[in-house]
Amino acid sequence: MAGLGISSFLKSYQTGQIVNNFPDAREGEMQHTVVRVGLFGLTGSGKSSFVNTVLRCLEGKEELAMVQSSGAEGTVVLEEFAFGGEGTDKPGFFLFDTRGFDVLGDEAHNEMLAILNGDKRGGQFIRRGKPIKTSMSGQDYKLSREVHVVLWFVKGTDPRLESGTYQSHMAFLKMQLHKRAVKTLTIITHDDELQRKGCTDQQRHNIAEQAREITGSDQDQTYFITNYMREKHFPSGQEQQVLDIIKTALTAAEYTIRMRQSKRKMQKRKEKSH
Ligand SMILES: Nc1nc2c(ncn2[C@@H]2O[C@H](COP(=O)(O)OP(=O)(O)OP(=O)(O)O)[C@@H](O)[C@H]2O)c(=O)[nH]1
């Protein structure tokens, strides 16, 4: 699809429009479901900047999300940004900007699960140091409240990538996402800095491999991007890349919703027959 085509599609996008057919949806469920795209990653990986990049690419507008200034803390309040659904009173999808982590451990796992399950929503502060009550299995949750697809952000120039420290912490979360049939797209940011450093194709290949080890994404769902920044040149070709990421994420989210509905139905049938 040409750039303009995707752009106008996404502007007026409504949840359900890609897959179209949700045979196992509960009555009225799809009317209440808006795709939630969860943005996760370590602090400074470019999640909030990505919200601004999408805003720029889709609506030609400037900054909505608060981006870190050097040394300052970034996002502390969860924020959901509505996109799509032009001309209707229902948004097409939400980008859910989360608070990043310095280290990945039990606390990060608990917080991310709570967000995935819809127990933590936009507008809520994240208070750290106390576990959040949430389901470990993700079953019996309300599909319309959950996060349906994950964009995992990795700063391309992060030295921790190469050391492999970060990969080992993701096994738990990968398993949880798999259980929930939620796909992860890997977004490698700071492509401009990689290019400035004269990063070779082989090095890029290695970075992509290392990032994929963290997330378990498919090769074709790993992207390099330069986020839009007000004072900097936004490379041509980036816009198309960003729109492609969103379209791929929405497609994955809709398939997840459909699959979860079918699983739920099968589970109910099983329970009845026992
Ligand atoms: N050069 C360059 N800088 C970027 C890019 N993406 C983000 N940045 C910068 O990196 C810093 C961190 O970006 P944020 O978007 O605030 O990162 P975040 O993931 O939201 O961070 P937390 O909210 O703390 O989790 C900011 O100074 C951004 O301007 C990029 O692609 N290239």
Ligand SMILES: [Mg+2]
């Ligand atoms: Mg942020």
